[in-house]
Amino acid sequence: MVALSTFVQRELRLLARQKADWLNPVLFFVIVLSLFPLGVGPEPNLLRLMAPGIVWIAALLSVLLAAERLFKDDYRNGVVEQLVAARQPLLSFVLAKLFTNWLSTGLPLVLLSPLVALLLSINSAEFVAMLLTLLLGTPLLSLLSVMGAALTVSADKGGILLALLILPLYIPLLIFASSAMEAAAMGLPYHGQLAIMLAMLLFAMALIPLAVISALKLNVS
Amino acid sequence: MFKWLHPYAKPETVYRLCGRFYPWLMLSGVALLALGNIWGLAFTPPDYQQGDSYRIIHIHVPSAIMSMGTYSAMAIAAFIALVWQVKVAQWSVTAIAPIGAVYTAIALITGMAWGKPMWGTWWVWDARLTSELILLFLYLGVIALSGAFSDRQTGAKAASLLAVIGVINLPVIHFSVEWWNTLHQGASITKFAKPSIDPSMLWPLLISILAFKVLMLALVCLRLRTAILQNEQHRPWVKALVEE
Amino acid sequence: MYFQSMTEFWAMGGYGLFVWLSFGITYALLAVLTAYSHYQHKQFKRQLSARLAREQRVKQYQEQVK
Numbered sequence: 001m002v003a004l005s006t007f008v009q010r011e012l013r014l015l016a017r018q019k020a021d022w023l024n025p026v027l028f029f030v031i032v033l034s035l036f037p038l039g040v041g042p043e044p045n046l047l048r049l050m051a052p053g054i055v056w057i058a059a060l061l062s063v064l065l066a067a068e069r070l071f072k073d074d075y076r077n078g079v080v081e082q083l084v085a086a087r088q089p090l091l092s093f094v095l096a097k098l099f100t101n102w103l104s105t106g107l108p109l110v111l112l113s114p115l116v117a118l119l120l121s122i123n124s125a126e127f128v129a130m131l132l133t134l135l136l137g138t139p140l141l142s143l144l145s146v147m148g149a150a151l152t153v154s155a156d157k158g159g160i161l162l163a164l165l166i167l168p169l170y171i172p173l174l175i176f177a178s179s180a181m182e183a184a185a186m187g188l189p190y191h192g193q194l195a196i197m198l199a200m201l202l203f204a205m206a207l208i209p210l211a212v213i214s215a216l217k218l219n220v221s
Numbered sequence: 222m223f224k225w226l227h228p229y230a231k232p233e234t235v236y237r238l239c240g241r242f243y244p245w246l247m248l249s250g251v252a253l254l255a256l257g258n259i260w261g262l263a264f265t266p267p268d269y270q271q272g273d274s275y276r277i278i279h280i281h282v283p284s285a286i287m288s289m290g291t292y293s294a295m296a297i298a299a300f301i302a303l304v305w306q307v308k309v310a311q312w313s314v315t316a317i318a319p320i321g322a323v324y325t326a327i328a329l330i331t332g333m334a335w336g337k338p339m340w341g342t343w344w345v346w347d348a349r350l351t352s353e354l355i356l357l358f359l360y361l362g363v364i365a366l367s368g369a370f371s372d373r374q375t376g377a378k379a380a381s382l383l384a385v386i387g388v389i390n391l392p393v394i395h396f397s398v399e400w401w402n403t404l405h406q407g408a409s410i411t412k413f414a415k416p417s418i419d420p421s422m423l424w425p426l427l428i429s430i431l432a433f434k435v436l437m438l439a440l441v442c443l444r445l446r447t448a449i450l451q452n453e454q455h456r457p458w459v460k461a462l463v464e465e
Numbered sequence: 466m467y468f469q470s471m472t473e474f475w476a477m478g479g480y481g482l483f484v485w486l487s488f489g490i491t492y493a494l495l496a497v498l499t500a501y502s503h504y505q506h507k508q509f510k511r512q513l514s515a516r517l518a519r520e521q522r523v524k525q526y527q528e529q530v531k
Contacts, residue, residue: 155369168358172397218378273478334487447506
């Protein structure tokens, strides 16, 4: 897989040059999180109760924000077209996109989670659960958003459309991730939820790259 | 079998077949709906628990069943469109989606109107209502995606791909919502046990389900005809047809 | 007929609002979908024939100019 490392290097170089592409969603995540206490009141118990939902909805929104521009530049300057026309296997290109998308949007959320725990007054048991669900869930979130971005590459209206496509598919992840955090808050075991999230992640990893490849192809032809 | 089927995948043939079937399907659909609903509304005894409000079942259950049936029909068409690249199948995905969305909306609205006298609120986050709402979002996604491209053909292909992705996800979504609902069972909702339905109530219900199915087929015929014309507008046969 | 009178039928044992509301919305939505699909079909045929006629006129005009 020489091509894979080439593509990953290319993506990383692009990310290093366009810092706004991955810094803005992370900032957005923090801003949304700090808006919730202003909206519902700074009561620590209330915040702790709502934390699972808040964290996961903010994570989804910030990943969506990053997803919109994912393939747009490559499509406009003809990279996608050239790859399809050259009969290159698109798989390594797609895998590189997925990996770097997670690296630039999913990983920062995982790294920011201690800060989130402080902001929402989450205790340590819940924090471990949040870290684990973010570790398992953000790759799945990246997979879904890459798929949505690939489907809408040549669409005239992006933005809202992308949200409409991804949100229903995201619901199972939201349910299991927030319930794992709730179970942790109540001191219950949450291995089951984590196992289901892992199963969903593996399932998506097997199928979504194929969907992304065919979506890119049909957008070019 | 495919040799036998292949001539029927020709857009012109499909156009003519749909035109021939449409009036009969529409008429029988309306007649069946009238029969089933009048029977259900006026000629069956009321439920011993829910009184006359249960009569909403005669449109709620058919529309809910057919909202899922329509999705599977759309997904089958999408699968055929993706695997064998049959153009008519691609166009039928975009033709079917609005019908499914309307059925889902009917199921939601009647569910709400039934819930108000039974549960006391218009909306509860009940597993079935929530699943139906998500199904509506999936339909709206397919409709929005098919209309988002300047090239109609790309839109139809993308919508087909999304429909297949949706049908793979649908069981996961359904079971996760059901599981979530058992987890957060509110105390205010008293679930009434499903009683075994009396045959006198069952017949009109079955007729109404059939009516929704036939109406769906009729609407697919009508909408598919438009889609075929739109996509084949530069072909000689369409020009000849319009200039008639 | 299960009901004794027409007023009783409309009242639906006190649930008249909900029953007739849901039936009314259902029929309205189905009717709107059918009418809109018909309208789309007619409208597209009209647009297409107008476009073909325009192309025909342009062709005739070009031949005249020659």
